Amino acid sequence: MRAQAGAHSMWAKTGDRTERTAIARKKFLDRFEKQVDPNGELTPAERAKRAASARRAYFTGLALRSSVARAARKKPA
Numbered sequence: 001m002r003a004q005a006g007a008h009s010m011w012a013k014t015g016d017r018t019e020r021t022a023i024a025r026k027k028f029l030d031r032f033e034k035q036v037d038p039n040g041e042l043t044p045a046e047r048a049k050r051a052a053s054a055r056r057a058y059f060t061g062l063a064l065r066s067s068v069a070r071a072a073r074k075k076p077a
Contacts, residue, residue, distance in 0.1 A: 029051070029055070032051040032052075032054040032055050032058070033047055033048070033051040035051075035054050036050035036051050036053075036054050037050065037051075
């Protein structure tokens with residue numbers, strides 16, 4: 001609960017939320033570039049294209065798991 005209170009306090013004092021989370025967003029997106037090109041051998045354009053596909057695959061997987069969980073909750077006991 002302390003962490004939750006601290007997080008609420010931090011966000012209450014944050015003027016620009018986009019700027020506050022910019023580093024985390026960049027690290028998250030960079031993860032997909034490293035996943036598709038761990039040795040840095042691809043051209044920037046090809047790496048970006050593959051990273052975009054990896055991102056879409058990641059979020060599609062999340063959506064699938066969410067859908068399965070929702071369906072499981074709807075089933076009568």
